[in-house]
Amino acid sequence: MRRRHLVGPILCVAPLALLFGTADGPAGSAAPGLVPQAERADLVRVEKAQRRLTLLRGGRVLAVYRVSLGFAPIGPKAMEGDGRTPEGRYRIAGKNPDSIAHLALRISYPDATDRAAASAAGVPPGGDIMIHGLRNGFSWVGRLHRLINWTDGCVGVTNAEARAIYARVEVGTPIEIRS
Template identity: 50%
Template sequence: MTIDRRKFILAAPALIAACAGPQTLGYDGPKVTSIMAFKSQRKLYLLHGNKALKTYPFQLGFAPVGHKQFEGDGKTPEGTYIIDRRNPQSEYHLSVGISYPNARDRAFAAAHGRSPGGEIFIHGTPDVVAGRKDWTAGCIAVTNPEVEEIYAMVGDYTPIFVKA
């Protein structure tokens, strides 16, 4: 069987896109200047100045009350961090990284002879846990369509404020 050149040229972009992982949306609206996450309300706000551009409900770590202190404690960090990385190949659809642990978090854990943990993200939700409440190991989980919007709207170095 032969593939004619025109069919190959037309099919190549689709093949490349299929290998690239989840597709992300484009965004050309106002810049997201900060993110506010209120754990007790389970609400995440993408802000431009003091105006909310988008609001999302979310799920937390399996031990949702209190600030993350140690690896494996199931808590979601509280405090001021930045978005410091993104993962288009995340096990949880897409994800943007939160800069936990900061220097204070590392010092506290070290003073107790423990690891602070890490790898905290805003990420999507695998089908296996959809609908379960507070199931992550400390991350902030939103739906897959929501994380696609967040991934497109939020740039690296955006501050994120996580409150109780």
């Protein structure tokens, strides 16, 4: 995440955060354990146009979250630095409880198709695409982060939402990112 995309908007919303407060959990606290199997998602769906992340199990909706995306969200990710959130079917490739943003879940972008397309265009595909909470030290922004698309291509949620997602999503879970 680039600081230049985050600092200006945060300074604009800081007074609002003081007025309205946040729904975030404590930053820096231990990662939550997994919930019981019946409450875990077997599919994560991100709908970019609706700025929505849905956790599903057997086609049943478990939870829905409003998200922020890459700073240039329209269209599929084509190269490193384009500010787009990828589109396609991937998997949750790992979890990082010690990320620079609260509780990151790594998405398996780029896959072989993404790497081939970037190679054909002569550009790097980018990587380190995550679902994550707010950057460490900025939990006070809370739900106000949704006012803009501020990530470099990730899917951003509040810290409390990141904790809930982290507890319901296992490594290997499919993620479908739609336009």
